[in-house]
Amino acid sequence: MGIFDEIKKKLSHEFIDIIEWLDNTNDTIVHRFERYQNEIKNGAQLVVREGQMAVFINEGQLADVFSPGTYTLNTQNLPILATLKGWKYGFNSPFKAEVYFVNTRLFTDEKWGTKNPVTLNDDRFGFVEVRAFGTYAFKIEDAGMFIKDVVGTDSHFTNYEINEHLKSLISTRFTDTIGEANLPIELYAANTNELSDTCLEVMKPEFSSVGISLEKFFIENVSMPEELKKEIFEYSRLNKLDLDKLTKFKAAKAIEVAAANESGAAGAGMGMGMGFAMAQQMGGMFNQQTQTTTQAAGNGAMPPPLPTQTQYFYAVNGQQAGPVTYEALSGLFAAKTIAADTLVWKQGMANWSALSSVPELQSLLGSVPPPLPNN
Structure with missing residues (x-):
């Protein structure tokens, strides 16, 4: 082989390009293969590795898309680009086109959360606010669509850039989903798996519309204000505890707290007022029992049966109790669970009436002292 043949062979090898992308990052989704003036030689080698797609763009128009493999670029494997360029019988080297490599691996452990509280309308607790956060996983499903609709001309598109858009989309769809679920508020935290599956199905079409596949979606926590948690816990206990015993316990605790409150005269006065009310009730019961026993002993006869106590129903948060x-x-009145305007009813009453309008209950109103006069 002569020297000119060697030079010719060497030059022919120099004209053959190798187009490939070795990803050394963890967050790159799209990388544009940079070439001088975007020139690609006839017969260039295109190497697309596993977890990648290669997309050719011609003057802003989507052309050919390549899956993993090694390709020699010519008119046979560039049919769309050949049509756009008007190549009928082959093309002259070089030609211009932009090549984008798209990372199609699974991006996992992506974080999401509600930026603002989500307001829900609960039948028992009214309007309540909850927050939620969790993780999701996605991958690029349609590389051409993703570049056309999302990436545009960005030469280095990262995970961070798409995450802000995806988190906003998730937050909006999550709000709609839990609002339409219409579950009792205490069940949201207990049914995160079911809610996660529902949200995944609702959000998949939204992701697919821009070439992304939402693979996994998890709700890790649904949180609510501490005051609401306490109300929910107390409400759940009401279904398992004896209401009469519970109200007596709460009244006793209220007296104990008020009596121990040394922060001012108002707290002491309230504690004394509730204490006097309970003392009067207990004293009246003791006197009545003593009189009955004395009369029975004087007459030498057995005491009559104890009178049946009147039972009252009352309304709390629009629900009947008792x-x-x-x-x-x-x-209950002393503990401020009910008030003077609370609706009550007993057997014999035609309608529900405010506590303050029932004659035998008006004595309760005097169990709380009036405000101290101004000096």
């Missing part, structure tokens, strides 16, 4: 005895109702 029945409870007068003493239990007094304890």
Whole structure:
């Protein structure tokens, strides 16, 4: 082989390009293969590795898309680009086109969360606010669509750039989904798996519309204000505890807290007022029992049966509660669980009436002292 043949062979090898992308990052989704003036030689080698797609763009128009493999670029494997360029019988080297490599691997452990509280309308607790956060996983499903609709001319498109858009989309669809679920508020935290599956199905079409496949979606936590948590816990216990015993316990605790409050005269006065109310009720019951026993002993006869206590129903948060005895109702009033305008009913009453309008209950109103006069 002569020297000119060697030079010719060497020059022919120099004209053959190798187009490939070795990803050394963890967050790159799209990388544009940079060439001088975007020139590609006839017969160039295109290497697309596993977890990649290669997309050719001609003057802003989507052309050919290549899956993993090694290709020799010519008119046979560039049919769309050949049509756009008007190549009928082959093309002259070099030609211009932009080549984008798209990372199609699974991007996992992506974080999402509600930026603002989500307002829900619960039948028992009214309007409540909840927050939620979790993780999701996605991958590029349609590389051409993704570049055309999302990436545009960005030469180095990262995970961070798409995440902001995806998190906003997730937050919006999550809000709609839990609002339409219409579950009791305490069940949201207990049914995160079911809600996660539902949200995944709702959000998949939104992701697919821009060439992304939402593979996994998890709700890790649904949180609510501490005050609401306490109400929910107390409400759940009401279904398992004896209401009469519970109200007596709450009344006793309220008296204990008020009596121990040394922050001012108002707290002491309230504690004394509730203490006097309970003392009067207990004293009246003791006196009545003593008189009955004395009369029975004087007459030498057995005492009559104890009178049946009146049972009262009352309304709290639009729900009927009870029945409870007068003493239990007094304890509820002292603990401020009910008030003077609370609706009550007993057997014999035609309609529900405010507590303050029932004659035998008006004595409860005096169990709380009036405000101290101004000096």
